[in-house]
Amino acid sequence: MTGDFGFDPEMTTIETGQTVTWVNSSDVDHTITAYEAEIPDGATYFASGGFESERAARERLSEGLVPPDSEYEHTFETAGTYEYYCVPHESSEMVGTVRVE
Template identity: 35%
Template sequence: MRLARRRFLELGGLVLAAPAFRPAANAAGRVVEIRMRSDPEGAHVGFDPIGVHVRPGTTLRWVVEANVHTTTAYHPRNGGHPLRIPEEAEPWDSGYLVEPGQAFETVLTVEGVYDYYCTPHEAAGMVGRIIVGRPGGPGLRPPDETIPPAARAAFPSVVRILEEGIVRAKGLGP
């Protein structure tokens, strides 16, 4: 992929080449929608997109397509999970969303990496990652063993999200 411009970001002691800012939402105040998807049998579940890069002040809206889901920030206040959002950020938990079309919104203003999961489907790898502005915070570290293996393997890389702006989920239909 040819990059029009490169900038260097200090990420956890690593210097990575990244493209110019290519967020999913170009202006604060815009809404980025994340679908909570499932195949008809409920065997394959996921967030789509699974990774997004947005500007501070962007509203994120999760919408249920099928099955029962949550969107829950990795934070000790959410079931004792490890901290994987910026320390200054407020964690969120949608509670169970059960009806198709039901939605939950939050506005993210603190720059950094935000990792989140679906409470009933975390072990199946239903996780997502949002980068607000410049990457930073606990979400830059690799997930530890307290996160289920399928979830650890599912997170898109920070570099990929920065390069693409939006990382789509695979295997969840159209």
């Protein structure tokens, strides 16, 4: 997560069972929030803060914030494409993609 309100890399490809770690290298808080409708069928929903739905992540935003110099990680067990975003910076197009093969 960068100070330019982006994810770097914006897209990454991993293998099933691998873990992605997002590191907040900016000076503002960010979230990692999956678009619930954009994850593969049968996949586990993910969001910083441990929410089980996108609605909960949006409603309880402060509980999902990843502060500067902190990180969030998620292990991807289901193949497919996962779209995610930062709730407070979604309008700045702070979005990313994880492709699991």
